[in-house]
Amino acid sequence: MQDGQTFFSLNKRLDWEQGYDANIAMSDQGFSIQQTDKYSIHRIVRTDELEGIPGIVDMTVGPGRKLILLDESASVWVYDDESRHRELLFRHGHELFSPQAMLASMADLLVIADAHEGSERRLAVYAISNGQTMWAVQEWEGLKLYPLAVNTKLKTANLLYVTVPLDIEIGMNGRPEVPPGGRIGIMQWSSAGEVLRVFEHEALSMTEATPLSKLQDRYYTAAADGTLALLDTQQRTVTVFHEDGREPLLFSLEQEGRFAGISIDTNHNLYIGDSGFAQQEGVTERFILKYRGNGIPADKVTGFRGRADKMTMDSRDRLYVFDRLSGQITLLDLRARTMLLEGSQLPEAVYFSADLDTGDTETIWHKIRLEANIPEETLVRFSYFASDESEGLIVGDYLNYTSYLTDPTIPVQTKVMATAGLWSEPILNPKDALIDAQGRYLWFKIELIGSEQKTPFIRKLRVYFPRTSLIQYLPPMYQQDDTHSPFLERFLAMFSTFFDDMEDRIDRISSHFDPDAVSGTYLEWLGGWLAITEHEAWGEKKLRELIKRAPELYKLRGTREGLLNMLQIYTGTEAFILEYFQFRQMQETSELRKLFAQLYGDNPYTFCVLLKPECVRTDAQRLIVESIIEDQKPAYTEGKLIVLQPWMYADMHTYLGINTYLSEPTLLTLDQRSSMPYNTVLIDVDRDKRMDIHTRLGLDSEIE
Structure with missing residues (x-):
């Protein structure tokens, strides 16, 4: 215009x-502000609200995102925080481990490590389903085990990592201790209880004799595919081991805080918690620290500012933070957050x-x-x-x-x-x-x-x-008014946009009639022009082909060729049409007349459409095929649909090369004296004439 x-x-x-x-985040569809995934609180489980469960001292995440809880009486619970259903796995008084034990999970197995001196099972693995002991060890190669930290590998949870002292002596007070220069190592265990490897680093050696009791709650470990990390809260260092043999990485934590808990996500980012008290002097805020796999600090997890005594992560990078003081478990989930300029x-x-x-x-x-x-x-x-x-x-x-x-x-x-x-x-x-x-x-x-x-x-x-502007189409007096023309021009611009849009739609109207260019409701709308209402039964591909071939098909409507073409489009295979003149001469034989009348009828204006069973699997498909036959058949005729079956029955619809084939005999040998063809159909004769079981009206059943 x-x-x-x-x-x-x-x-x-x-x-x-x-x-x-x-x-800016640029894509083929446009651009927006860059966003990144950041952790935010998804759910909080307050274990002090669980009736009948004493205070929780440790936790881990089991299969199906269920929480496995160890209470102060050494009982173990399996808790589903969504349905709030809980089950008792180990009851108080079992004497298998103490309340000071540590938990971890390996797929459907529960790992319990207990460094308590009175514990007979320092490291044990149980089935979460029923509590059955899978294996348990007290020592390894003569070394008595004192587990200091335990964790499993993220995603492939079939490897177990246990941090233990590798050098132990009995001190002057008669209690075990790690001597000066004593090593701290991480033992890698298989799910079958076999030690595969031991990770060591010189930075983990003791500078002075240290009682084992003082090593508790000092070390935390986490593992992902190819990466293993150990947090030393006293030295404020993190040691990262690589399973490919690369030199371990050691870096220090420069930030203030009382660190506790470490976890690794699938991108090998490290997360370190803070167990400081909020009311402690000088402590104003607590954050979970984030480090890249190379030890470079990244953005803090600002979505959580609570106390962290333990952290664990599931295979979907959901982070669980346990506050032992309040008995609270916080689930952090990754959500898109807008990045800052x-x-x-x-x-x-x-x-x-x-x-x-x-x-x-x-x-x-x-x-x-x-x-x-x-x-x-x-x-x-x-x-x-x-x-x-x-x-x-x-x-x-x-x-x-x-x-x-x-x-x-x-x-x-x-x-x-x-x-x-x-x-x-x-x-x-x-x-x-x-x-x-x-x-x-x-x-x-x-x-x-x-x-x-x-x-x-x-x-x-x-x-x-x-x-x-549309003002050019108005008389000159409206265009020459310097005072009011600018306003009138802006006012008419609204209508100009309306006309522009309308002209664009008119220019592109032909594309709405192209079945290859439209989909969804537009394609169904075009199908409505052909009186097709069952769009879901046809599907877009078949409906599109039908619309494109409509001129050709409507010329052939009422003919054998037209019906075959329509059935070909819908079923994807060629149908068989049998008309009266094709078997009329055979029907004149007296001994075949009754059989042919039973199979095809004796009306010369009736024809049969034969389709394989894979073409008509449901009642909805049968109705569509029958409607196609009714719409496309010649006037004054009747069409019968016959769905062939892939087997041979005498005096029924059995056609060689269509639904019945002759082949070399292939036998299933039962013993040295008996064999059976592979396509033999076994039936129970005594179950005939029972509803829904081998019942075929006119063949083995009759209605009286």
Whole structure:
């Protein structure tokens, strides 16, 4: 309707990549603010609210995300926090382990390590289903085991890691201790109770004699595929072992805190908890620390600020944090969080465009149309400026605008401040807006402001030029009024957008009639033109082919060929049609007349459609086939559907090469004197004539 209107369109990734972006996630569909997965609280289990269960002293996560709890009476419970169902696995008084034991899980096995001096089972593995002992050990190669920490490998939970002293002596007080230079190692056990490997590092040696009692709650271990980590809370160090033989990594914890608990996710990131008291002097906030696999600190887990005495992680990277003091278990789940823009530390992003060049000076730009998804609590700001020159003054220097705006070496905050005087007033959340700019080149800036979890998403942008308006179709007096014409022009722009959209839909209306170009409801709508209502039974592929071949099929309607084609489209295989004239001569034989009448009928205006059973598996498919036969049959005729069965019955629908085949005999040998063909059908004769069991009316059953 408006002649001469052109536009720049940015709707592909390549178009947007001509500019410069900061904190933006680009995709083929558009762009948004970058997001990352961060831990936040999903559920809190307060074990003090569980009736009948004493205070919890340790926990682990078993199969099906069930919690396995050890209480202060040494009883073990299996608790489902979703259904709140609990079962007692080990009752008080079992004398297998003490309340000071440590728990870990290996698939459907429960590992209990107990360093208590009176314990006879220092390391034992039990079946979680019934508590049966799978294996238990007291020592290894003459070394009495004193487990200090226990954990299993993430995902492949068939390996067990137990931290133990490798050198033990009896001290002056008659109690066991680790001598000066004594080693602390991590033993790798298989699920069958076999030691596969021992991990050691010189940094884990004792500098002085240390009683075993003082080593309790000092070490924590965690394992993932290929990585094993040991936290020494007294030395404030983490030792990372690599199963591929690389040199172990040792790094120190520089942050303040009373550390306890360590875990590794599937990306080999390390998480370390803090067991400090909130009311302790100088302790204001507690965070879970996060380190990369190379020991470099990463962002803290700010979604949890509670006490952590133990941490464990399941195969889906869900983190469980146990606070022994309050008996509280917190489940942290990964959720998408909007990343912060460097410099502003706010959840926002900035995009600077390259120049849009019309080739003509003094071009009057018309409007923009932005396709975007802008959730609540988010915002999009669009700013622009135009010039006939590609260069201009920026912070005292004469620079090329595009080169400066798209230079990746210049910080985004520097660009924003240096070009603040160039941009127009921002248009907030624009979808269709007029712009007031004149010049050969146009530059624009898009600012995305998100929330903690949400971000705007930009899909497409069109920038129209030159300025056109419906006001040109009004009498000259409306165009020459300098006072009211600008307002009238903006008012008519709303109707201009409506007409533009309508013209676009009219231009693209033919695509809605192309069965290859539409899907879903549009395809069903086209199918409705052919009186097809059972869209789900046809499916998109068959429905699309039927619509494309409709002109050809309707010419053949009422013919044998037309019916075969329709059945071919729906069933995907060729049907067999048997008409009266094909067996009329055989029916004249007296001995076959009754048989043919039984199989095909004796009406010369009746025909039979034979289909294999895989074509008609359900009653719904049978109804569709019968409706096709009814719609496509010639007038004054009757069509019968016969579903063939893949076996041979005398005097029934048995057709050689169709549903019955002759082949070389293949025998199943039962013994040296008996054999049976592989396709023999065994039936129970005495079960005939019973409903739903070998009952075929007219063959072995009759209704009287």
